[in-house]
Amino acid sequence: MNGTTLLEGTTDGDRLRLAGAGAWTNANARALESEIDAAARRYSGVKAMAIDMGKVERLDTFGAWLLERLLRAFSSRGCETQVVGLKEDYRALMDDLHNVKLDTGQNGRGNKITQALASIGISVVGVGQMLTAVVNMMGALAVALLRVVARPTRLRFTAMVHQLDNVAWRAVPIVMLITFLVGAIIAQQGIFHFRKFGADIYVVDMVGILVLRELGVLIVCIMVAGRSGSAYTAELGAMKMREEIDALRTMGLDPIEVLVLPRIIALIIGVPILTFLGAMAALYGGGLVCWLYGGIDPEIYLQRLKEAISMDTFKVGMIKAPFMALVIGIVACVEGLAVKGSAESLGLQTTASVVEAIFLVIVLDGLFAIFFASIGM
Amino acid sequence: MAQENGKANGKAKEVIIEVRDVVVGFGSHNVLNHLDLDVYRGEILGFVGGSGAGKSVLMRTIVGLLPKRGGTIKVLGVDMTNGPEAERRAVERRWGVLFQQGALFSSLTVKENIQFPMREYLKLPQGLMDEMAVAKLEMVGLDASVRNKFPSELSGGMTKRVSLARALALDPDIVFLDEPTSGLDPIGAGDFDTLIATLQRTLGLTVFMVTHDLDSLHTVCDRIAVLADGKVIAAGTMETMLASTHPWLRAYFHGKRSRAGHVAEANGQAGNAPIPTP
Known part of the structure; x- marks a missing residue:
């Protein structure tokens, strides 16, 4: 050439x-x-x-x-x-x-430091906007809920049951499998290390308290955020992209009431159930490992468990579950409704939804820890 | 005007796309049934037909997106079914396609969209590609200010123009346009028609345009081919179409929405009332 x-x-x-x-x-x-x-x-x-x-x-x-x-x-x-x-x-x-004009004027390439500062600023503003959107959504949700309470026939019961089937019933096998494995792993690690100073039996305390107070609910929430939160974002995002949500609005319907409320109610009902099932599976897994690997008989395990945990331990985990479900649902729906025209935007918002939901669940868990400590639970 | 140009190119009657006996179908239904069509170099061919008649199907078959059940398609003299792979690839670089919805890559900016084919096929320095992107944008009637926008930030008309710029990125010989003026307002559609005619003149393009827009057919198309019942039932200039007695053609070109129809009504030729499509 x-x-x-x-x-x-x-x-x-x-x-x-x-x-x-x-x-x-x-x-x-x-x-x-x-x-x-x-x-x-x-x-x-x-x-x-x-x-x-x-x-x-x-x-x-x-x-x-x-x-x-x-x-x-x-x-x-x-x-x-x-x-x-x-x-x-x-x-x-x-x-x-x-006649082609190559304007080189607005190249938008300031120096590196300005760019770095600008991107920090943009992220901070983004976080602020996200929080505003979450608060907005909570408000809209409260209004929709009040309307539904005033006129219970307005609740989309079928949609809610459908969502419940998706987020709870279909998630049972995978959630129970994972929590079972986590319970077993904690017990194995505990036995391995506690045995060095002859404290094997306290593994039961550790497994019981850890699983019921923290791990059960956290693992379930992380699973639900990844599994159902992302699905919510993608569904709502796709509907937003194809103007279905605008279509609902023009028909005089509130998308929050029609689409968001049934989804969030389904999560609030589903997550505590999954948490309970998950905690049971984890205790079962832990007990199995204690028996097979640590030589702690099931009767001893159960008896020790009864002494180690109280009703409060169980309640702490269960009280947290619906709040975390609410956070996951709100974040997923906010991100879904924030999707813009492009396919890339859908991907971005779905990622953001999962990451933010998991992050907020953990932050909320920390706040709950402080709260329960101060009321002595 | 464009016909003069055809003469200026010297080879007004060189066949650039030759479709022979093509059959394309889905399931048990043959959408295109032993269809023949010639497209000549340097012309703007308007391809019309009822909704669902298979206009887009033919276009997609020619560019190789749909498999055909029989027949041959030759583009620039290369058999697109059985010809050597390398030659077929080379032909693919010599056409550009404007899809109905633009089909811009949503994760790339306008500039990157236009540079995409250049980047894939030509080893060019970034600086030259940047300049070319702006040059192509100006050729389609936009300017450098949109180059860093994303497709989601463009209006319908701008999307069409940017897609056209992308279709023109490699200086193709043939451009396929799938309903280029659909979804544009009459002014925008008229501008787009003018743009296509101008580009056809400056770049010596051959344009294959699937369209429903009677104004486009009137103003820019050198020839019109009509698809019905899986065949090209007529091909020729607008005058031929208007003179035809085929019922579908009469309904199409003398219908309520055609200018010819209005003129006919204005002249009080009530006898020529549009014949409804069966």
Whole structure:
């Protein structure tokens, strides 16, 4: 491709005569560009330039643009330019490209520090907006709930049961499997380390308290955020993209009441059930490992468990569950409704939904820990 | 005007797309039934037909998106079914397609969308590609200010223009347009028609345009091909279409929405009342 010369120049005093040759097309654009830039640099002193395009077999937009660039390079130095021998067919194309304005003004590339600061600022504002949206959603949800309480027939019962089936019933196997494994792993690790100072039996206390107070609900919430929260965001986002939500609004229906409320109620009902089942599975897994690996008989395990935990331990976990469900549901729906037109936006919001939901669940767990400690539970 | 251009190109009658005996179907239903069509170099061919008649199907078959059950399609002299792989690939670089909804990549900016084919097929320095992107944008009547926008931030008309710029990225010989003016207001549609005619002249394009827009057919198309019952039932200039006595053509070109129809009514030719499509 580089074998043929596309541009040749001869100088005559301060007059330059260039002659183009070959095909000035996109396939040769790279070679042509370097020849043109070289010519522009080499003959920087000339006062007048004429280019003969007679031998150029073909010219496409790329070739034409490079010719235009050459002309601009010379004329910007106050050099006279002239194009001769250009085929009539290409005249209109050259005229078109002659009017192209390459504004380099708003490149938007400040220096690195400004950019870094700007992106920090944008994220902070983003967090603020997200929190506002969550608070907004809580308000809208409360209004919708009051309306439903005033007129219970307005509750979309079928939709709610359908969601409950999706988020709770279908999640039972995977949630129980995972919590079972987590319970077993905690028990195994506990036995392994507690045995060193002969405290094997306290593993039961650890498993019982940890699972009932913290781990059961946390693991279930993380699973639900990943499984159902993302599904909510994607469903609502897709509906937003296809203007279905706008369609609902124009029919005088409140999307919060029709779409969001049944989903969130389903989560609030479903998550405590899953938490309970998960905690039971974890205790079962822990007990199994204690028996098979730690040599603690099931009767002893149960008896020890009865002493170690109280009703409060159980209640702490169960009280947290619906609040966490609410957080997951609100975040998922807020992010779903924030989806804009593009497919990429849907992906972004779904990711954001899961990450924010898990983050907020853990923050909320911390707040609950402080709260329960201060009321002595 | 465009016909003059066809003559200026010298080879007014060179066949650039040759469709012979093509059968395309879904399930037991053949949408295209032994269809023949020629597209000549340097012309703007308007392809019309009822909704669901298979206009887009033919376009998608020619560009290779749909499999055909029989027949041959030659583009630029290359058999697109049995020809050598390398030649077929080369032909694919010489056409551009404007999809109905634009089909811009939503995760890329306008500039990156236009540069995408260049990046894939040509090894060009970034600086040149940036300039080319702006040049292409200006050619389709936009300017450099939209280059960093995302497709979701564009209006319908702008989306069409940017998609056209992307279709033109590699300086194709043939451009396929699938209902380019649908969803545009009459002014925008008129501008788009003018744009297509201008680009056709400056770049020497061959344009295959699936359309429903009678104004586009009137103003920019050199020839019109009509699809009905899985076949091209008529092909020729607007005058031929208007003179035709085929019932569907009469309904289409003399219907309430056609200018010809209004003119006919204004002239009091009540006898030429539109014949409803069966």
